[in-house]
Amino acid sequence: xxxxxxxxxxxxxxxxxxxxxxxxxxxxxxxxxxxxxxxxxxxxxxxxxxxxxxxxxxxxxxxxxxxxxxxxxxxxxxxxxxxxxxxxxxxxxxxxxxxxxxxxxxxxxxxxxxxxxxxxxxxxxxxxxxxxxxxxxxxxxxxxxxxxxxxxxxxxxxxxxxxxxxxxxxxxxxxxxxxxxxxxxxxxxxxxxxxxxxxxxxxxxxxxxxxxxxxxxxxxxxxxxxxxxxxxxxxxxxxxxxxxxxxxxxxxxxxxxxxxxxxxxxxxxxxxxxxxxxxxxxxxxxxxxxxxxxxxxxxxxxxxxxxxxxxxxxxxxxxxxxxxxxxxxxxxxxxxxxxxxxxxxxxxxxxxxxxxxxxxxxxxxxxxxxxxxxxxxxxxxxxxxxxxxxxxxxxxxxxxxxxxxxxxxxxxxxxxxxxxxxxxxxxxxxxxxxx
Amino acid sequence: xxxxxxxxxxxxxxxxxxxxxxxxxxxxxxxxxxxxxxxxxxxxxxxxxxxxxxxxxxxxxxxxxxxxxxxxxxxxxxxxxxxxxxxxxxxxxxxxxxxxxxxxxxxxxxxxxxxxxxxxxxxxxxxxxxxxxxxxxxxxxxxxxxxxxxxxxxxxxxxxxxxxxxxxxxxxxxxxxxxxxxxxxxxxxxxxxxxxxxxxxxxxxxxxxxxxxxxxxxxxxxxxxxxxxxxxxxxxxxxxxxxxxxxxxxxxxxxxxxxxxxxxxxxxxxxxxxxxxxxxxxxxxxxxxxxxxxxxxxxxxxxxxxxxxxxxxxxxxxxxxxxxxxxxxxxxxxxxxxxxxxxxxxxxxxxxxxxxxxxxxxxxxxxxxxxxxxxxxxxxxxxxxxxxxxxxxxxxxxxxxxxxxxxxxxxxxxxxxxxxxxxxxxxx
Numbered sequence: 001x002x003x004x005x006x007x008x009x010x011x012x013x014x015x016x017x018x019x020x021x022x023x024x025x026x027x028x029x030x031x032x033x034x035x036x037x038x039x040x041x042x043x044x045x046x047x048x049x050x051x052x053x054x055x056x057x058x059x060x061x062x063x064x065x066x067x068x069x070x071x072x073x074x075x076x077x078x079x080x081x082x083x084x085x086x087x088x089x090x091x092x093x094x095x096x097x098x099x100x101x102x103x104x105x106x107x108x109x110x111x112x113x114x115x116x117x118x119x120x121x122x123x124x125x126x127x128x129x130x131x132x133x134x135x136x137x138x139x140x141x142x143x144x145x146x147x148x149x150x151x152x153x154x155x156x157x158x159x160x161x162x163x164x165x166x167x168x169x170x171x172x173x174x175x176x177x178x179x180x181x182x183x184x185x186x187x188x189x190x191x192x193x194x195x196x197x198x199x200x201x202x203x204x205x206x207x208x209x210x211x212x213x214x215x216x217x218x219x220x221x222x223x224x225x226x227x228x229x230x231x232x233x234x235x236x237x238x239x240x241x242x243x244x245x246x247x248x249x250x251x252x253x254x255x256x257x258x259x260x261x262x263x264x265x266x267x268x269x270x271x272x273x274x275x276x277x278x279x280x281x282x283x284x285x286x287x288x289x290x291x292x293x294x295x296x297x298x299x300x301x302x303x304x305x306x307x308x309x310x311x312x313x314x315x316x317x318x319x320x321x322x323x324x325x326x327x328x329x330x331x332x333x334x335x336x337x338x339x340x341x342x343x344x345x346x347x348x349x350x351x352x353x354x355x356x357x358x359x360x361x362x363x364x365x366x367x368x369x370x371x372x373x374x375x376x377x378x379x380x381x382x383x384x385x386x387x388x389x390x391x392x393x394x395x396x397x398x399x400x401x402x403x404x405x406x407x408x409x410x411x412x413x414x415x416x417x418x419x420x421x422x423x424x425x426x427x428x429x430x431x432x433x434x435x
Numbered sequence: 436x437x438x439x440x441x442x443x444x445x446x447x448x449x450x451x452x453x454x455x456x457x458x459x460x461x462x463x464x465x466x467x468x469x470x471x472x473x474x475x476x477x478x479x480x481x482x483x484x485x486x487x488x489x490x491x492x493x494x495x496x497x498x499x500x501x502x503x504x505x506x507x508x509x510x511x512x513x514x515x516x517x518x519x520x521x522x523x524x525x526x527x528x529x530x531x532x533x534x535x536x537x538x539x540x541x542x543x544x545x546x547x548x549x550x551x552x553x554x555x556x557x558x559x560x561x562x563x564x565x566x567x568x569x570x571x572x573x574x575x576x577x578x579x580x581x582x583x584x585x586x587x588x589x590x591x592x593x594x595x596x597x598x599x600x601x602x603x604x605x606x607x608x609x610x611x612x613x614x615x616x617x618x619x620x621x622x623x624x625x626x627x628x629x630x631x632x633x634x635x636x637x638x639x640x641x642x643x644x645x646x647x648x649x650x651x652x653x654x655x656x657x658x659x660x661x662x663x664x665x666x667x668x669x670x671x672x673x674x675x676x677x678x679x680x681x682x683x684x685x686x687x688x689x690x691x692x693x694x695x696x697x698x699x700x701x702x703x704x705x706x707x708x709x710x711x712x713x714x715x716x717x718x719x720x721x722x723x724x725x726x727x728x729x730x731x732x733x734x735x736x737x738x739x740x741x742x743x744x745x746x747x748x749x750x751x752x753x754x755x756x757x758x759x760x761x762x763x764x765x766x767x768x769x770x771x772x773x774x775x776x777x778x779x780x781x782x783x784x785x786x787x788x789x790x791x792x793x794x795x796x797x798x799x800x801x802x803x804x805x806x807x808x809x810x811x812x813x814x815x816x817x818x819x820x821x822x823x824x825x826x827x828x829x830x831x832x833x834x835x836x837x838x839x840x841x842x843x844x845x846x847x848x849x850x851x852x853x854x855x856x857x858x859x860x861x862x863x
Contacts, residue, residue: 093794298501370508
């Protein structure tokens with residue numbers, strides 16, 4: 001792969017993005033933002049919790065991982081032979097962080113000073129792994145506490161219980177951090193094996209935003225990569241199990257200390273899992289519109305449910321999809337899950353009969369367009385999300401134009417296809433019975 | 436480097452703070468009404484924005500209001516109640532995308548401001564009170580929210596510690612008040628309370644965006660034309676001097692997996708005090724960053740916690756340390772935490788810790804300039820704390836903090852209350 005450069009312009013948002021590609025396949029994106037004090041950089045790998053079963057071409061050997069390795073690796077990169085990586089960012093006045101999702105692991109910092117040194121530091125620590133028995137063992141304690149914190153978190157539990165209800169085999173059904181048991185199987189060797197596969201530059205990308213000179217950043221990243229003696233790597237085959245069309249379990253109920261029940265209702269989108277990235281992004285936008293039209297605060301249903309004290313302001317619906325899975329999720333806290341469930345299903349059925357009006361469609365389209373524009377105030381939002389789209393070959397800056405293109409008929413088609421009563425599951429967290 | 440606000444007064448006495456900048460893609464508007472925090476009016480203060488947000492005379496229900504906002508390109512209207520020291524602030528916000536990204540011409544400021552003005556200044560009434568349905572519906576919602584505090588155990592433990600520690604002070608009042616306080620509120624009483632405080636209490640209106648000052652003044656004057664009294668209510672300052680006769684220990688058990696440890700300290704340093712910057716540096720070295728002592732010792736070295744940090748209730752002069760731990764590790768975690776405070780008091784602070792903390796705090800201050808929400812909330816802090824710092828002043832203040840000043844802060848700090856949320860024996 002040779003060096004490459006192009007400009008990505010977006011007229012609606014008044015943004016110009018600079019894209020560079022360096023040997024052996026690292027993408028760099030620079031978005032200049034004049035007047036911002038903050039400079040933000042994120043270095044991400046296309047390695048998330050669902051990548052737990054893989055091999056690298058042409059090697060036939062398959063690696064299977066216990067749950068939670070991507071997240072564990074994220075924690076462990078923050079420590080190297082010289083000690084704690086946080087300290088070195090702190091000395092440069094930067095604020096570092098990292099996160100792991102289903103599909104990516106991201107390392108980031110924001111700073112208002114010493115940008116070049118901080119960027120070097122970010123590039124260096126992510127490219128210089130250091131795992132030992134001792135450090136792995138200590139991290140098992142820390143992540144064990146993180147897992148316990150989430151075990152007590154009712155909204156987190158109701159969400160993962162729902163995914164486990166929707167999916168029979170797909171690894172999105174498992175908690176990103178794994179379990180105390182699964183992370184006890186992690187060893188330094190395993191971390192190195194994952195590192196050497198997924199942290200190859202051709203599986204990674206850097207996004208930088210702030211008051212910056214793109215070419216200067218480009219030179220810096222190129223020089224940082226130049227001395228590292230990378231060899232080209234074969235393609236990573238992500239071996240996902242064949243997910244059956246049907247759901248796993250219709251209803252999951254967990255008792256936790258909560259003030260009232262929390263109910264999430266999910267629809268498994270079997271079609272999304274078979275789409276190329278372009279149609280997938282279009283489908284996400286259409287489903288965002290459909291769910292807002294069905295369940296948004298400007299519509300009859302929401303207002304009736306609110307008036308009947310069945311929902312609160314946090315009630316909502318969202319659609320999420322990646323190249324191997326997709327689902328719509330609706331819910332919130334409610335005093336009466338049975339009644340709320342009935343009303344939601346009734347609304348879903350009515351949509352097919354009654355359709356969407358032109359007025360509704362345009363109004364919600366405007367709302368979502370305004371939402372995109374407002375979110376572009378945040379450098380973190382832009383950088384983090386840009387790479388998530390990029391890893392599945394989507395261009396995030398196309399959001400406004402696709403939104404303008406889509407039609408009411410398309411929305412109805414997608415809605416009927418996805419909101420199919422035969423592929424839904426229910427997840428409840430309820431208070432324990434009174435003693 | 437830093438843009439500041441220009442200050443104006445609308446004809447009815449509302450203070451307008453305007454910051455012209457083309458940095459953002461939005462027009463941000465926010466209105467704050469200042470009131471005292473105390474048990475007697477806490478529920479009224481919390482209920483008021485919730486009811487006003489349901490609809491105004493011009494937009495009589497949520498459906499009409501939300502559809503209007505959607506047609507204004509998803510302008511976002513928010514209503515909230517904030518607790519800052521012993522100040523209770525009724526907050527409204529309206530954020531619209533800037534017209535220039537939509538090929539429109541200047542209509543969104545006027546329309547957004549008009550919605551904000553309508554909701555806050557021209558409410559929907561019937562027979563001398565607010566609409567009955569809205570009042571009872573929002574009472575139910577708030578009672579539910581008070582009960583719902585239990586759902587997030589980290590917040591629950593924090594709020595319990597504050598409530599126990601400050602049980603005899605105004606600050607001990609939860610920001611939504613207490614469930615039984617809602618019984619006594621009726622729609623007429625709430626409306627007359629609304630009339631009283633919107634007439635007499637200080638109100639600040641913030642506007643940030645690529646806008647012309649004359650236009651903002653004109654539009655704001657039109658949108659907020661309700662009449663106000665010439666007499667302004669004086670609000671009692673926050674009490675920060677309460678002594679600690681002895682450390683109190685509270686424990687609660689629940690069917691949870693992780694224990695939460697919360698330690699409440701009194702710093703005897705207020706927002707406007709000369710020692711405010713040294714206190715920021717003190718808490719920063721101790722526990723506000725990943726390089727801080729608490730994170731390094733409790734998490735990175737001992738591996739006892741995932742989260743452990745110190746936070747300031749800056750307007751009340753409190754510092755609160757929180758950690759999620761295994762219950763069996765309680766003594767070990769407490770020992771390590773106590774030792775960090777002892778090290779702070781005896782001056783065991785490395786140059787690196789001091790420098791890194793200064794840099795970290797300054798980075799935070801500068802970064803706040805990039806968010807309209809933070810630009811507004813930091814200035815609001817000044818109004819609440821009775822002293823307005825510019826970002827530059829705080830940066831210079833932090834740079835100037837020396838070891839002696841940190842030690843002086845450390846010597847004053849006293850542990851007041853220990854709160855532990857424990858997993859129930861044989862629990863989940």
